[in-house]
Every structure is written in structure tokens, then in C-alpha cells.
Amino acid sequence: MRYDSLLDSLGRTPLVGLPRLSPAPTARLWAKLEDRNPTGSVKDRAAFFMVSEAEKDGRLKPGSTLLEPTSGNTGISLAMVAKLRGYRLICVMPENTSAERRQLLEMYGAQIIYSPAAGGSNEAVRVARRLAEENPAWVMLYQYGNEANSLAHYETTGPELLEDLPSITHFVAGLGTTGTLMGTGRYLRERVPGVQIVAAEPRYGELVYGLRNIDEGFVPELYDESVLTSRFSVSSGDALRRTRELLDLEGLFAGISSGAALHAALALAGKAAAAGQRADVAVMIADGGWRYLSTGAYAGTLEEAEARLEGQLWA
Amino acid sequence: MAIEIRIPTILRSYTDGAKSVEGSGDTLADVIADLDSRHGGLQERLVDDSGLRRFVNVYLNDEDVRFLGGLSAPVRDGDTITVLPAVAGGGL
Numbered sequence: 155m156r157y158d159s160l161l162d163s164l165g166r167t168p169l170v171g172l173p174r175l176s177p178a179p180t181a182r183l184w185a186k187l188e189d190r191n192p193t194g195s196v197k198d199r200a201a202f203f204m205v206s207e208a209e210k211d212g213r214l215k216p217g218s219t220l221l222e223p224t225s226g227n228t229g230i231s232l233a234m235v236a237k238l239r240g241y242r243l244i245c246v247m248p249e250n251t252s253a254e255r256r257q258l259l260e261m262y263g264a265q266i267i268y269s270p271a272a273g274g275s276n277e278a279v280r281v282a283r284r285l286a287e288e289n290p291a292w293v294m295l296y297q298y299g300n301e302a303n304s305l306a307h308y309e310t311t312g313p314e315l316l317e318d319l320p321s322i323t324h325f326v327a328g329l330g331t332t333g334t335l336m337g338t339g340r341y342l343r344e345r346v347p348g349v350q351i352v353a354a355e356p357r358y359g360e361l362v363y364g365l366r367n368i369d370e371g372f373v374p375e376l377y378d379e380s381v382l383t384s385r386f387s388v389s390s391g392d393a394l395r396r397t398r399e400l401l402d403l404e405g406l407f408a409g410i411s412s413g414a415a416l417h418a419a420l421a422l423a424g425k426a427a428a429a430g431q432r433a434d435v436a437v438m439i440a441d442g443g444w445r446y447l448s449t450g451a452y453a454g455t456l457e458e459a460e461a462r463l464e465g466q467l468w469a
Numbered sequence: 470m471a472i473e474i475r476i477p478t479i480l481r482s483y484t485d486g487a488k489s490v491e492g493s494g495d496t497l498a499d500v501i502a503d504l505d506s507r508h509g510g511l512q513e514r515l516v517d518d519s520g521l522r523r524f525v526n527v528y529l530n531d532e533d534v535r536f537l538g539g540l541s542a543p544v545r546d547g548d549t550i551t552v553l554p555a556v557a558g559g560g561l
Contacts, residue, residue, distance in 0.1 A: 276556050355533075360478050363554050368479055368514060371524025371555040385533035387526075387551065 160192045161238060164202055165310045167191060169318040169436065174403040175420065181427035183419055183435050184319055185406060186311070189442035193234045193258075195409075196311075196440045200333050201231035203306035204295040205239060213293055216240055221292040223247075223282035225275055225467045226255030227441060228297050228331075233262035244292070246282040248274050250466050253448045274358065274467055276372045299375030303333035304340070312341025315436055322346060323426070326419040327438035328411040329353035329385065332377040334438060339381040353385040354418040356393065356411060359464040386421070388414035390468065391460045394451055396420070397443070409441040410451055410468040472500055472544055475551040483511040492550075497527065498540040500550065515552065516540065524555045 157163040167190045172183040188196035208214040219242040222232055229245040236243040243264040247256070250271035259266055267285070269278040279298065286294040297303050315322060315338065325342055327334045332353075339351035390410075397413030400406040419437045426433035443452060450462035471491040476484050484490050490508065494500040498516075505512035515525050520539050527534045528551040534542045544550070 274556055353533075357551075357553070363477055363479065363556055368522070368524055368554050373523060373555050379535060382536065384536045387528045387531050387533070387553070389531075 159238075161202065161235070163192055164198055165191065166314060169315065170406075172400075172404050172406075172437075175399065175416070177420070177424045178427040181423045181431075181433040181435075183416075183423055183437060185400075185404075185408075185412075185437050185439050186315065187439050189408070189439060191231075193230050194442055194444070195227040195231060196334060196438060197227040197231040198234070199306040199310055200297060200300075200303040200331070201228060201235050203302040203309075204297065204300050205232070205235045205241075207300075207302040207305075208293060208295060209239075214241065218242070219244065219289075219292045221246070221282060221286055221289070221294045222297065223269075223275065223278040224297070225251045225278070226259075226445065229264060230255065230258050230262065232295070233259055233264040236264070237262055244285075246278045246285065248278050248467055250274070252446055252466070254445045258445075271465065274363075276370065279372065297331045297333065300333075301376070303331055304337035304376055307334050307337025308341045309337075312338045316342065316345060319434055319436055321432075321434045322349060322436055323433045324350045324352060324419070324422050324435040325438075326352045326354060326415050326422065326435060328415050328440055329355040330411075332374050334440075336376055336378060336381050343381065350383040350422070351381055352418055352422060353382050354388050354411075354414040355385060356414055356468065357387045357389045358467065359390070386418040388417050390463045391456065392417045393468070394459050394463065395456055397451065398456070401443075406439070407443040408439045409443055410446055410449075410463075412437070412439040412441070415440075471546060473549045474500065474504060475549065477553050479554060480511065480514055480552065483508045483514065493546075495543060496540065497529070497534055497538075497542045497544060497550070500544055501540070526553045526555050527551070528553070 168187045169184050176182045191198040221244045223246045233243050245264050246267045249268040269281040342349045393410050393414035396416040397410050400408050415437045419435045423433050423435050451459050474492050475489045492500045492503045494503050501512050
């Protein structure tokens with residue numbers, strides 16, 4: 155397939171069957187390979203849409219500086235788009251994110267400002283908000299509250315899934331900004347009666363929940379509970395185990411959040427199979443495993459990998 | 470058998486530092502009321518007039534209770550309830 159430029163190759167990612175993981179011929183799992191996007195993650199969709207919308211409404215002008223809180227993937231996607239479109243990018247990133255992400259961001263020419271590990275992405279959001287106030291000329295696209303983030307999935311991911319899998323019964327994805335689930339979920343709900351939209355939320359070690367006060371918690375502005383049918387909390391151990399099963403049984407080298415989504419998907423498909431119901435479950439593979447090699451997630455026993463992952467942000 | 474409730478670091482001042490405590494009841498609301506009888510003040514940190522507090526997430530056997538009936542979600546002996554503060558999650 156031929157494209158005029160890298161950005162033109164965005165989306166239209168493959169949907170591949172997972173026959174060995176599927177619990178029954180009538181309860182099938184399908185993986186949407188978002189690592190096949192220009193910088194290797196689902197975030198390319200949101201980054202491209204957020205920048206394009208900001209250009210359209212005049213917020214972004216040639217030479218503008220972008221500021222974004224990100225644990226990595228969105229930063230990398232924005233860094234690529236910013237480079238091609240002539241913007242400067244400053245990322246606010248928790249210090250406990252993987253080395254690969256930092257190196258990639260620096261290669262793309264982005265500047266990184268670190269936020270404390272304790273508090274995870276909450277803290278990155280807080281630091282970015284403060285910087286945005288201090289530097290009014292900088293443009294914070296703010297993936298957690300930018301409608302263009304979910305719009306990207308309403309206009310691309312949703313239609314792609316329905317075209318490739320008209321019999322879809324479940325859509326399962328990791329829950330972060332909630333943009334993927336909100337956009338894809340709304341599109342599918344409007345067209346597929348009874349479709350289930352299911353979130354798999356990473357459950358981290360205690361460090362990440364190190365708030366001083368529970369009222370400092372954070373719910374992304376994009377989040378609309380009514381789009382979801384259920385939401386599962388998936389531990390690092392379960393996510394890692396499923397990530398390895400993807401590779402062992404299907405040959406798919408995915409990031410750890412994809413293992414979390416698979417964990418929820420398997421529970422749903424298993425339930426459908428046990429009840430004798432037909433199921434076609436689409437699972438988002440948000441990125442490949444490459445960006446997590448340095449976390450130790452793919453080396454040694456599961457127990458060792460889980461211990462190494464403690465305190466790190468893996469999604 | 471009882472119901473195990475896992476308490477996040479930030480609320481362990483109410484449980485004398487315990488990471489998990491036991492409770493009983495037929496619904497989530499019952500269990501929280503039962504906990505409050507031994508760990509006074511906990512209920513108010515979890516629940517307000519409109520239901521579960523906005524930045525409190527409660528999972529019943531790893532599933533978000535907001536999709537299981539909220540405070541009236543039925544619970545059974547042997548269930549595990551996990552309380553977590555809402556934080557900016559993954560895939561970012």
C-alpha cells in the first residue's frame with residue numbers, strides 16, 4: 155500500500171483473529187493492531203486529530219509551542235506530528251516511565267519536564283496545568299479533555315472496526331484518557347444494538363496512588379460513564395500473564411496494557427461461550443512490546459517481571 | 470467466610486494501617502456501613518449524598534461497582550472489594 159507521507163498512513167490498522175486464545179469457534183477474539191500506526195501506538199490517531207483541529211480553529215500557528223502531560227505514547231505521537239508540522243513540543247512526564255519513551259521523545263526533539271513518580275500521571279497533569287498558566291503562549295492540547303481525542307476514534311477506529319467485523323458484540327480497550335473507548339464506543343453503540351463497550355483499567359502498585367488526599371483524584375473530562383457497559387480493574391500480574399500468552403499462543407508481541415485488555419476480553423468471551431452465546435470480541439492492541447523491554451516485563455519468570463514492574467507506569 | 474475489603478494507602482489511617490479488613494452485608498452499602506461501625510469515619514470518605522464519591526472507585530471482584538448497581542450492588546461471602554482513588558490511568 156502506498157501513501158504520500160508517513161502521516162497519510164495513519165489508521166486502517168489490521169484486525170487479526172486470535173484463534174488459539176478464543177474459547178470457542180462461536181466466541182472469537184480479534185486484535186486491532188494499533189502498533190501498526192506511524193509511531194507505533196494508538197495515540198497517533200488522537201495526536202493527529204488534536205493538532206489538526208487546533209490548526210483549524212487557529213489555536214496553533216507556525217512556530218507554536220505545544221505542552222502536554224503524557225506518560226509517553228501521546229508525547230511520541232505529538233512529537234512526530236509537531237516535527238512534521240513545525241511546532242515545538244514540551245512533554246510533562248512522570249519520572250517512572252520507561253527509558254525507551256524518553257529516548258524516543260528526545261530523538262524527535264521534544265523537551266521533557268519530569269514530574270514526581272508519586273502520584274503518577276495525576277502529578278504530570280498538575281505540573282502541566284501550572285506551566286500552562288505561567289506560559290500563556292504555549293498551547294496545551296490536553297488529551298484528557300480534548301474532544302478531538304475521542305473524535306479521532308469516532309471517525310476512524312469505530313468505522314474501521316465495524317467494516318472489518320460487522321458481527322462485533324464486544325469492544326474492549328484500555329482506559330486512560332478514555333478517548334478510545336468514548337469515541338469508538340459511541341460510534342458502535344449508534345449502529346450495533348446491544349454491543350458491549352468494556353474498559354480495562356490498569357491497577358498499579360501503591361506508589362502511583364500516592365495522593366495526599368482522596369479529593370485530589372482525577373477523572374478525565376472526556377469520560378462519560380454511560381458509554382461503557384462495564385469496567386474492569388486489571389492487576390499488573392494478570393496483564394503481564396496475558397501479554398505473554400499473546401506472544402506464546404498467537405505470536406503477537408504487544409505492550410502490557412494490551413494484556414490487560416485481553417484479560418477482560420477473555421473473561422467476556424469465556425462467559426459468552428459458557429452461555430452458548432455467539433461473541434465477536436474486538437480487543438485494542440494499543441502498542442507493541444518494544445517500548446517496555448527495559449521494564450523487564452519480558453524477561454525471567456512472571457513473578458520476577460511483576461516485581462520489577464512495581465511502581466512503574468506500564469500503560 | 471466474610472468479604473475482604475482492600476483499603477488504599479490514603480485511607481489506612483481509618484483502619485489502623487491495615488491493608489485489608491473484613492466486613493459483611495448483602496449489598497455494598499451494607500458492607501460500608503458495617504465497616505464504619507468498626508472504622509469510624511470511613512463511610513464519609515467513600516460516600517456522599519449522591520452515592521459513591523466522584524474520586525473513589527470501588528471494584529467488586531475487579532469489576533467497577535458503578536456498572537453493577539453502585540451502592541446497591543449485591544455482595545456475597547468470599548467476594549473481594551477493592552477501594553482505589555481515581556487517578557489518571559494508562560495508555561497516555
